Amino acid sequence: MIAAVKRLSFLPALLPLAGCGGWQSAMDVHGTSAISLKQLIILVVATCSVVWMLVMIALIRALTRSHASRLTPTVVDRGMARRMAIAVIVAVAATVMVITGFTVGSFFSTRALSAAGADDLTIKVSGLQWWWNVQYFGATPDQNFVTANEIHIPVGRTIRFQLEGDDVIHSFWVPSLAGKQDLIPGRPNELSVRAERAGMYRGQCAEFCGLQHAHMAFFVIAESQAEFDKWADAQRRPATQPTDAEAAAGQQIFLSKPCAACHAVRGTKATGTSAPDLTHVGSRKYIGAGLFETTRGSLAAWIADPQTLKPGNNMPLVPLSREELLSVSAYLASLK
Amino acid sequence: MRERVVADLSRLPLHGLRSASVTWWGTLAFMLIEGTGFALVIAIYFYLMSLAAIWPLNAPPPDLLPGTVVTIILVISLIPNYLVSSWAEQQDLRKVRIGMVVMSALGIAPLIPRAFEFAALNVKWDTNAYGSVVWTLLGLHTTHIITDLVDTLVLTALVFTRHGRNPRRFGDVQDNCMYWNFVVAAWLPIYGCIYWIVRL
Amino acid sequence: MTESVIGPDTRDAELERPLVDAALENTWATASGFWSALATVDHKIIGRRYILTAFAFLALGGVLAILMRLQLARPEARLIGPDRYNQIFTMHGANMMFLFAVPVMEAMAVYLVPLMVGTRNIAFPRLNAFSYWIYLAGGLLLWVSFVLDMGPDVGWFAYVPLSGPQYGAGKRADIWAQMITFTELSALAVAVEIVVTVFKQRAPGMTLDRIPLFVWSMLVTAFLVILAMPSIMVASTSLILDRLVGTHFFNPAEGGDVLLWQHLFWFFGHPEVYIIFLPAVGMVSTLIVTFARRPVFGYLALVMALIATGILSFGLWVHHMFVTGLPRLGESFFTASSMAIAIPAGVQIFCWIATLWDGKPVWKTPLLFVIGFIFTFVIGGLSGVMVASVPFDAQVHDTYFVVAHFHYVLIGGSVFPLIGGIYYWFPKITGRMMSEPVGHWVFGLIFIGFNLTFFPMHILGLQGMPRRIYTYQPDMPWHGLNLFVSASAAVLAAGFLLFFIDALRSARAGLPAGANPWDAPTLEWATSSPPPSFNFARIPVVYGAYPLWEQREALSVADGLRVDRRELVVTSLVAAEPEARESSPRNSIWPLWAAITTTVMLIWSIFSPWAVVWGSIPVAIALIGWFWPKRVPEDEA
Numbered sequence A: 001m002i003a004a005v006k007r008l009s010f011l012p013a014l015l016p017l018a019g020c021g022g023w024q025s026a027m028d029v030h031g032t033s034a035i036s037l038k039q040l041i042i043l044v045v046a047t048c049s050v051v052w053m054l055v056m057i058a059l060i061r062a063l064t065r066s067h068a069s070r071l072t073p074t075v076v077d078r079g080m081a082r083r084m085a086i087a088v089i090v091a092v093a094a095t096v097m098v099i100t101g102f103t104v105g106s107f108f109s110t111r112a113l114s115a116a117g118a119d120d121l122t123i124k125v126s127g128l129q130w131w132w133n134v135q136y137f138g139a140t141p142d143q144n145f146v147t148a149n150e151i152h153i154p155v156g157r158t159i160r161f162q163l164e165g166d167d168v169i170h171s172f173w174v175p176s177l178a179g180k181q182d183l184i185p186g187r188p189n190e191l192s193v194r195a196e197r198a199g200m201y202r203g204q205c206a207e208f209c210g211l212q213h214a215h216m217a218f219f220v221i222a223e224s225q226a227e228f229d230k231w232a233d234a235q236r237r238p239a240t241q242p243t244d245a246e247a248a249a250g251q252q253i254f255l256s257k258p259c260a261a262c263h264a265v266r267g268t269k270a271t272g273t274s275a276p277d278l279t280h281v282g283s284r285k286y287i288g289a290g291l292f293e294t295t296r297g298s299l300a301a302w303i304a305d306p307q308t309l310k311p312g313n314n315m316p317l318v319p320l321s322r323e324e325l326l327s328v329s330a331y332l333a334s335l336k
Numbered sequence B: 001m002r003e004r005v006v007a008d009l010s011r012l013p014l015h016g017l018r019s020a021s022v023t024w025w026g027t028l029a030f031m032l033i034e035g036t037g038f039a040l041v042i043a044i045y046f047y048l049m050s051l052a053a054i055w056p057l058n059a060p061p062p063d064l065l066p067g068t069v070v071t072i073i074l075v076i077s078l079i080p081n082y083l084v085s086s087w088a089e090q091q092d093l094r095k096v097r098i099g100m101v102v103m104s105a106l107g108i109a110p111l112i113p114r115a116f117e118f119a120a121l122n123v124k125w126d127t128n129a130y131g132s133v134v135w136t137l138l139g140l141h142t143t144h145i146i147t148d149l150v151d152t153l154v155l156t157a158l159v160f161t162r163h164g165r166n167p168r169r170f171g172d173v174q175d176n177c178m179y180w181n182f183v184v185a186a187w188l189p190i191y192g193c194i195y196w197i198v199r200l
Numbered sequence C: 001m002t003e004s005v006i007g008p009d010t011r012d013a014e015l016e017r018p019l020v021d022a023a024l025e026n027t028w029a030t031a032s033g034f035w036s037a038l039a040t041v042d043h044k045i046i047g048r049r050y051i052l053t054a055f056a057f058l059a060l061g062g063v064l065a066i067l068m069r070l071q072l073a074r075p076e077a078r079l080i081g082p083d084r085y086n087q088i089f090t091m092h093g094a095n096m097m098f099l100f101a102v103p104v105m106e107a108m109a110v111y112l113v114p115l116m117v118g119t120r121n122i123a124f125p126r127l128n129a130f131s132y133w134i135y136l137a138g139g140l141l142l143w144v145s146f147v148l149d150m151g152p153d154v155g156w157f158a159y160v161p162l163s164g165p166q167y168g169a170g171k172r173a174d175i176w177a178q179m180i181t182f183t184e185l186s187a188l189a190v191a192v193e194i195v196v197t198v199f200k201q202r203a204p205g206m207t208l209d210r211i212p213l214f215v216w217s218m219l220v221t222a223f224l225v226i227l228a229m230p231s232i233m234v235a236s237t238s239l240i241l242d243r244l245v246g247t248h249f250f251n252p253a254e255g256g257d258v259l260l261w262q263h264l265f266w267f268f269g270h271p272e273v274y275i276i277f278l279p280a281v282g283m284v285s286t287l288i289v290t291f292a293r294r295p296v297f298g299y300l301a302l303v304m305a306l307i308a309t310g311i312l313s314f315g316l317w318v319h320h321m322f323v324t325g326l327p328r329l330g331e332s333f334f335t336a337s338s339m340a341i342a343i344p345a346g347v348q349i350f351c352w353i354a355t356l357w358d359g360k361p362v363w364k365t366p367l368l369f370v371i372g373f374i375f376t377f378v379i380g381g382l383s384g385v386m387v388a389s390v391p392f393d394a395q396v397h398d399t400y401f402v403v404a405h406f407h408y409v410l411i412g413g414s415v416f417p418l419i420g421g422i423y424y425w426f427p428k429i430t431g432r433m434m435s436e437p438v439g440h441w442v443f444g445l446i447f448i449g450f451n452l453t454f455f456p457m458h459i460l461g462l463q464g465m466p467r468r469i470y471t472y473q474p475d476m477p478w479h480g481l482n483l484f485v486s487a488s489a490a491v492l493a494a495g496f497l498l499f500f501i502d503a504l505r506s507a508r509a510g511l512p513a514g515a516n517p518w519d520a521p522t523l524e525w526a527t528s529s530p531p532p533s534f535n536f537a538r539i540p541v542v543y544g545a546y547p548l549w550e551q552r553e554a555l556s557v558a559d560g561l562r563v564d565r566r567e568l569v570v571t572s573l574v575a576a577e578p579e580a581r582e583s584s585p586r587n588s589i590w591p592l593w594a595a596i597t598t599t600v601m602l603i604w605s606i607f608s609p610w611a612v613v614w615g616s617i618p619v620a621i622a623l624i625g626w627f628w629p630k631r632v633p634e635d636e637a
C-alpha cells in the first residue's frame, strides 16, 4: 500500500520543523511576536497532522476492508447508509470544532503580531528598489540620522517601525523577530518589534519588487541599550575627515565624480538622496543590501562593477582608473 | 447498446420562445457578465471616493444637462421597446418593422447628448483618479449603447429582407429588446453615481 | 445513397436504424480537409483541440518549472539571470493558470458535458469555435513575446506599481494584461455555453437530482467564471488604460490606490482557484462511482458542497492580502470565512471515503489517481487552513510555504484528478485504452515525485525562503533542500513525460475500447467510442442518476427528430421536459474570422487606443457574417 508507506515517511519529515534554524527563520525565534507566532504554528501544524492522519486511516480502511461482493451496484444497503451518514455527520461536526478553535486561536494571536507595550523608539524604514533607507528620530530634529540596510535596536525595547514604500511594494520581514508587513506606496504601515535576545537577525524583502528582489536583505542588530546608544551617537556624527593621503584622494575623487549626485556623506558636499547614505558605510556589516560583507576589497569590487554583482540595480558603473578605485574604496572603508 | 423508444418528440415546435429558447438564456448570461462588470466599476467609484478626502477630486461636479437628457431619452425609449417586444410576441411583422426603425432612431438619439456628456464631466480622464473612473463608467456605457445600436440596425435590416418572415426573427427581436432594457437599467445607477452622488 | 431517402423533414422514426445513422452522419459530420477543420463547430473536435492545446501548455509550463529548478538547485547559480528568471516564473504561473488549468477544465467540459447530458452539441457551437481560436491566440501572444524576450516579468498577479506605467517599462505588462483579455473572453464564452447546455439541453427526464456530478461541478464553475472573470477584465483594462492613456486608477499621487489592484485581482483570483478545483472535484465524484461500483454517497450533500464552495469563494479574497496593513478586525473576518470553506471540502472528502467504504474498489489507474488526490489534496487543504490564519500567514506569506500550499492543491487537488480523468475518458475520446501497467508507473512517478518535490518547500518557507527570488546566498541554510527539491522535480517530470508518451502511443496503438469499457453508469458511455458526430442517434430518456446501471437491457430513447437538419431537444430548466426541437448551427468559417479580427484589434490596442475604434469595424463585419441567416434547414422555424 503506497499510501501507508508514505504516511510513515511523512511523519519524521514534520518533526525537524520544530528545530530548523538559521538567522532568518520563523522557527528560530528571538522576538516577542515571533515567539508566540511559532507557538501558534506548531499548534496548528500538529493539529492538522492529526486530522490528516485520521483521514488517511479512514481512507485506508475504506480501501482495504473486506467487501461483501455485490451483484448490482445500484442495490442500496439501508443500514450501511445510515451508519455512514452518522459517520459523515460526526466528521463534519469535528471539522467545525477544529476550525472554530483555529479561528478563535488565530484571532487571539493576532494581537501577538505587534509587540505589546508603549513604544520606546520609532524608526522609519523606506523600501526602495533594492535597498532599505533607515531613518532614526532623535529628541530634536538635528538628532535625526539616516543609514541604510542595517538597523540597530536595543534589546527588550518595543520598536515601532514606520514602513513606507517609495517606489513599488516591498515587504519588511525579519522572521526571527516578527511577521512581515508590506511597504506600500501611498499607504504607510506600522510594525512593532521587540527582540528578546541580543544578536544579528537577517531580514529580507518578501514582496516581489523587480529585478533584484532576491538581493534586498537587511540586518537587524539587537544589542544592549548602552551599546545601542554608543552606536547611535557615532551614527549621528558627520563623517570623519580622512587622515591618510590615499583616503583623502579618494574623498576628492568621490566628490568630483557622479557619486555625490546620488549618495550623501554628511560633512561633505555629497548630499544625494537617491542612494544609500554612505556617511558611516565602513561601519556597516554588509554592502549592497546583504550582498557582501563590508571590506575594502568588496567595496572596490562593488564600485568597479555593480551591474555584474547585482544585475539591474540602480547604481551605474562609474568608470574609474585602478588608482582611483583603490583610493575611493580606501576612503569609503575609512568611513566608520 | 440496445434501445427502447419511450417517447415521441415529433410534435414539438421547431423553435421555442423566451425561456424555451437557448438564445434567450444566452442573452441573459451575457447580461449577467456585463452587469457584474458595471457593478464592479461602480464599486471602484465608491472605493476611490471612500479613500479621498474631498470628492470629486479637484474638479467641479459634472453639469447635469446632457446626462439628464440622455436619461430621459433612454427612459422614454422603454415604451416603444416594450411595444416592439409584444408585437414580436404576436408575430406581427408589419408592426415589428416599424418598431425596429423607431428603436434604431432611439438608439442613435442618446448618442448625441452623450457626445456632450464627456465634456460636461468637467474633468479629463488623465487629470486624476476621479476623472479616470467617471470616464470609464461613461465610456463603458456608451460602448453598450453602440453595440446594441449596431445589433438593432442589423436586425432592422434583417426584418426587411426575406429572412424577416421567419418566426425566429421574432425571438431575435425579443432578445434585442430585453438587452436594450438592460442597457437602460444599467444606466440609472451610473447616472446616479456620476451626477448625484457628487452633489450629496 | 441517403440522398434518395432523405427529403426535407425526414424523421428518424421513419427510417431503419442504419439509415438513421447514415442520414445523421450526413447532416452532422465535419468533412475532412483543412477548411472544414477550421469551420467545424462539433464540440468533440473543438474539445479535443482544446484539451491537446492545454496539455501542450502544461508541457511548456513544466519545462519552465524545470528551468527554475535548475537555477535554484545551487546558491548564486548563474544559469539564468534575474531578468529571464522573472519572465520565467511569471510565464510559468500565468501559463499554468490561464493557459493550462482553467482551459483544460473547460476543454474537458466542452467535450464531456453535452455527452453526459445526452445532447448532440453544445449550446452556441459557433461561440465555442470562436472561444477556442481566441484562447489559442492568447496563448500564442504570450509565448511569442516570451521567445522574443518580451515576456511579462511581473508575476502572475502583476501587482502595481511594479506593472504600472512608471516601473513596468516596455510592453511586457501590457502583454500580460492583454493575454488576460484573450483567455477570459474564451473562458466566459465557454461558461455561457455550459450554463445554457446544462439548463436547456439535458436529456428528457434528467431532473436536477439526476444530473451527473461532473456536470453539476461544471455548472457551478461556469457561474464562478461569469461572476469572477469580469473583475479581472476590469482590472486588466484599467491597468492598460493607466499605461496607455494615462488614467490614474492605481496612482496614489492622483487619488488612485495601489491596493485597489489587489482587491480587484483577488476578487477574481480566489474564485479562480476554485474554477480550477471544482471541475476536478466533479471528476473525482465521477471516477469514484465507477471504480467503487456504487452510487456516490451523499449526492445532495455533494451538490450543496459545490454550491457552498462557489458562494463562499467570493468572500475570501482578502486572505491574499493579510500583510498589506488592512484593519485587523476585517482580516479576522476573512480568516473565519476561509476556514469555513473547510466544511464543504470536508463534506466532499468524507462522502468520497464513505462511497469507497461501501463499494468494492476496482484497482485501475484512475482510482490510483483518486487516492493520490485525497492524500495530497488534504495536505494542501490543511496548509490552506493554516495560511488562512492571519498570524500564521504573517510568517509564511510570500514564502515557499505558500508555493508548497498551492502546488499541493493545484497539482494534488486538480491535476491528479485530471490525469485520472484522462485515463478514464481516453477510451471514449479516442476509442482506445491507455496502458494499465504504464499507468501504474505514471502514477507512481508523479505521486512520489510530486510529494518529494513540494513537501520540503513547506520547510523552506518556514526557514525563511521568500518566493520569486532568482537566487539565494550560500550562507543561507536552504541549499540542501533546494537541491533535493530540484532532483525530485526530475522524477516528477519523468512521470509527466511517461504520461505524454503513453497517451501519444495509445492514441494510435492502444487496445480498442468498445462503448463502455469501465461499465460506467453515465450517458457518455451509452454511445460508441469515439462518439459519432451526432453523439446519439436517438436522444436518451433518463429515469435516474445512473442510467446505464439502471437500464441494463435497453436504453430508453426518444424519437421524432428530423435527420435532414441539425436538430436537438430543448428541455425545461427543472423537470427537463421536452419543449422544442431546436436546431443547432452548421459549420461556419465566420467564428474564425471573428477571432482573427478580434485578435488584431486586441494586440493593436496594446500600442494605440485608436485600435479599439478602427479595429472594431472588421470585428463587426465578421459578427454580421456569423449571425446573418443562410438558406439552410437549420433556420426554419
Ligand code: HEA
Pocket: A051, A055, A094, A095, A096, A098, A099, C273, C274, C276, C277, C319, C320, C338, C339, C341, C342, C345, C346, C347, C349, C377, C378, C380, C381, C382, C383, C384, C385, C387, C388, C389, C393, C396, C397, C398, C402, C405, C406, C409, C410, C413, C414
Ligand atoms: C486548486 C486550487 C486551490 C485550492 C483548492 C485552494 C484551497 C484553499 N486555499 Fe489556497 N491558494 C491557491 C490555490 C488553491 N487554494 C493558490 C494558487 C494560491 C496562491 C496564489 C499566489 O499567491 O500565487 C493560494 C493561496 C492561498 C492563501 C494566501 C496565502 C498567502 O499568499 O499568504 C490562503 C490564505 O488563506 C489560502 C487558503 C486556502 C484555503 C483555506 C483553502 C481551502 O479551500 C482548503 C479546504 C480543504 C481542506 C481543509 C481539506 C479537506 C478537509 C477535511 C479533510 C476536513 C477536515 C479539516 C479540518 C478539520 C481543518 N490559499
Ligand code: HEA
Pocket: C058, C059, C061, C062, C063, C065, C066, C068, C069, C089, C090, C092, C093, C094, C096, C097, C100, C101, C155, C156, C157, C403, C407, C410, C411, C415, C453, C467, C468, C469, C470, C489, C492, C493, C494, C496, C497, C500
Ligand atoms: C496548475 C498549475 C501549476 C503546475 C502544474 C505547476 C507545476 C510545477 N511548478 Fe509551479 N507555479 C504555479 C502553478 C503551477 N505549477 C503558479 C501559479 C506559480 C506562481 C507564479 C508566480 O509567482 O507568479 C508557480 C510557481 C512555482 C515555483 C516558484 C517560483 C518562484 O517563486 O520563484 C516553483 C519553484 O520550484 C514551481 C515549480 C513547479 C514544478 C517543479 C512543477 C512541476 O509539476 C512541473 C512538472 C513537469 C512537467 C509538467 C514537464 C513534463 C513535460 C516534459 C518533460 C516535456 C515533454 C514534452 C513534450 C511531450 C512535448 N512553480
Ligand code: CUA
Pocket: A127, A128, A130, A169, A170, A171, A205, A206, A207, A208, A209, A210, A212, A213, A214, A216
Ligand atoms: Cu523589495 Cu522585494
Ligand SMILES: [Cu+2]
Pocket: C269, C270, C273, C316, C317, C319, C320
Ligand atoms: Cu485564495
